[in-house]
Amino acid sequence: MSQGKVKFTVAIDGPAAAGKGTISRAISETLGFAYLDTGLLYRAVGRRVLDGTPAVIAASTLRHRDIARNDLRTPEVAAAASEAAAIPDVRAALVNFQREFASRDGGAVLDGRDIGTVICPEADVKLFVTAGDVARAHRRWLELRASGNDIDEATVLSDIRARDARDAGRDAAPMIAANDAVQLDTSDMPVDEAIAAALLIVRKIWDAR
Ligand code: C5P
Numbered sequence: 001m002s003q004g005k006v007k008f009t010v011a012i013d014g015p016a017a018a019g020k021g022t023i024s025r026a027i028s029e030t031l032g033f034a035y036l037d038t039g040l041l042y043r044a045v046g047r048r049v050l051d052g053t054p055a056v057i058a059a060s061t062l063r064h065r066d067i068a069r070n071d072l073r074t075p076e077v078a079a080a081a082s083e084a085a086a087i088p089d090v091r092a093a094l095v096n097f098q099r100e101f102a103s104r105d106g107g108a109v110l111d112g113r114d115i116g117t118v119i120c121p122e123a124d125v126k127l128f129v130t131a132g133d134v135a136r137a138h139r140r141w142l143e144l145r146a147s148g149n150d151i152d153e154a155t156v157l158s159d160i161r162a163r164d165a166r167d168a169g170r171d172a173a174p175m176i177a178a179n180d181a182v183q184l185d186t187s188d189m190p191v192d193e194a195i196a197a198a199l200l201i202v203r204k205i206w207d208a209r
Contacts, residue, residue: 008033008107008209010202011115011123015164015175016078017136017143018129019186019194020111026195027202033107038115039081041094043072046080055084059093075144075151075159082163085113086170095119113167116178124209125202128177129194131187133160 010027012020021037028035044066048058058066071077084090091114098119102108110119116126131139137157144151167175177183182201186194 005105006107006209007103007105008206009102009120009123010107010109010125010127011102011120011178011181012109012111012127012129012198013113013115013117013175013177013181014111014127014129015113015131015133015136015167016160017140018131019139019189019191020129022191023127023129023184023195023198024109024111027199028109030199031107031202031206033109034101034104036098036101036108036110038094038098038110038112038119040067040072041097042081042085042090043077044069045084045090045094046077046082047072049084050076050080055087056089056093059084059090062094073143073147074149075156078163079159082166086166086172088172091172113175114173116181117176118173121178125205126178126181127198127201128181128183129198130183130185133157133164135187136160 010033012024014020024035027033041062044062045055045058047069048066049055098110102110102120116123134157137153137160140160141153141156144156184194184197
């Protein structure tokens with residue numbers, strides 16, 4: 001099937017460093033779908049909060065250049081993003097942009113925490129990608145070290161645990177698998193295996209259309 005005018009939404013949710021981004025990029029590149037990392041929206045809000053802008057104002061005046069910043073992938077920004085993300089008005093300010101992205105022609109992959117539950121409850125494919133927190137912390141620690149951050153692994157693990165608890169425990173769009181999501185546990189999966197498993201699920205539904 002050619003992507004042309006077709007609308008097809010893939011929703012990928014799960015906790016930090018479970019492999020959502022890697023899987024989403026692979027789906028996007030293989031099937032030619034557009035990709036939105038919705039965590040970047042919340043990170044951009046968190047960054048602006050750290051710079052002194054109130055969270056709801058930061059979210060409702062978010063510009064493309066805020067999302068394109070190259071200093072959003074730090075633990076401090078992740079924590080600020082998670083705090084801002086618990087505020088209902090912050091989330092509400094970001095809904096339309098995400099829904100418009102999801103309904104573009106040619107297919108879209110969105111990853112985050114509430115894509116299959118709140119942003120795109122009608123998504124064609126829903127995946128909930130998980131992994132144990134020790135495995136996730138190790139991956140995130142390797143990434144941070146590769147980018148020059150010499151944070152210790154125990155700190156990364158406690159940051160991830162705090163963020164998981166806040167994201168899953170908040171009242172507004174908590175991180176939770178949609179009832180109809182396929183769960184993919186990547187704890188013991190090499191990256192290429194996780195990508196292959198996700199692609200198989202997406203292709204089955206895409207090819208049936
Ligand atoms: O995915 P990432 O780790 O970059 O997301 C940063 C934070 O943004 C998350 O910990 C979460 O609090 C928030 N977020 C969210 N809903 C999304 C995407 C991210 O609440 N759809």
